[in-house]
Amino acid sequence: MMEHSFILSLTQIPGIDPNLFSDDPASVATTIQLLLVLTVLSLAPSILIMMTSFIRIVIVLSFVRMGLATQTMPPNQVIIGIALFLTFFIMAPVFAQVNEQALTPFLDGELEQEEAFDLAVAPMKEFMANHTREKDLALFMGYAGLERPESLEDVPLTALVPAFAISELKTAFQIxxxxxxxxLVIDMIVSSVLMAMGMMMLPPIMISLPFKILLFVLVDGWYLVVQSLLLSFN
Incomplete structure (x- = not known):
């Protein structure tokens, strides 16, 4: 019933024919374009994660929570929210360049779809290339049987995106x-003190947790972590 109503609603949109085997090539092309647009929109979260600074930020923030051993504090929603806003802040110059060079001219009718896509991809490729290790990129280029690129334009996204992802993973784990x-030092000190006092049955994490939180607050840990993340993308 829902599928029937969806198809019925498509037939009410001018220029949209849900029948892919229609005799009108123009209506079929429009329908295919609509399906492609819906596919891209459904993959937008993955594109945001794999082609921006989100990977490094969210992993580092997760490491901070694991180091503090505060279980679910801060919650996943808070960590992801902070990572998203930091991503938008770091990627703002790149997004502004995409909007100025590709999106605005395309909406004004000055560029064709393929030209706008090429111009929009260029700033993203430049950002990813600046934070991708040559070894990681060579791995995917060699596996695909591609020759050594002479310029960034010759590097395909199919090789650059996964190379950028594993480079970000390595950097995030190093941080x-x-x-x-x-x-770890705090945990070792607390464990040694408890063993020296003969308190074998008392979990060290119960004693070390307040000290780790106190130390993190005293050194303004969140400020230092965010500052390090911002500087790592310069």
Whole structure:
């Protein structure tokens, strides 16, 4: 019933024919374009995650929570929300360049769809290339049997995006390792003190948790973490 109503609503839109085997090529092309647009919109969250600074930010913030051992504090919604807003802040120059070079001229009818796409992809590729290790990019280029590119324009997105993703994962884990060190030292000190006092049955995490939170607050930990993330994208 719902499918029938959806098809009926499509037939009421001018220029949209839900029948892909129609005799009118123009209506079929319009329908295919609509399906492609809906597909892109459904993949928009994945595009935001894989082609921006979101990967590094959300992993580092998760490492901070794991180091503090505060379980679900801050909640996942807060971490993802902070990561999204930091992503928009860091990517603002890139998004502004995409809007100025591609989106606005395309909406004004000055560019064709393919030209607008190429101009929109260029700033994103430049951003990803600046934060992608050559070794990671060579892995995917070599697996695909592609020759060494002479310029950034010759690098396909199919190779650049996964290379950028694994480069961001490595960088995020390196930052996470540095974040864990002071928390690990506190846990070791508390465990040693409890063993020296003979309190074997008392979980060390119950004692170390308040000290880790106190230390994190005293050094203004969230400020330092966000500052490090921002500087890592310069």
């Amino acid at each position: 996470g390792f540095l974040i864990f060190i002071p928390f």
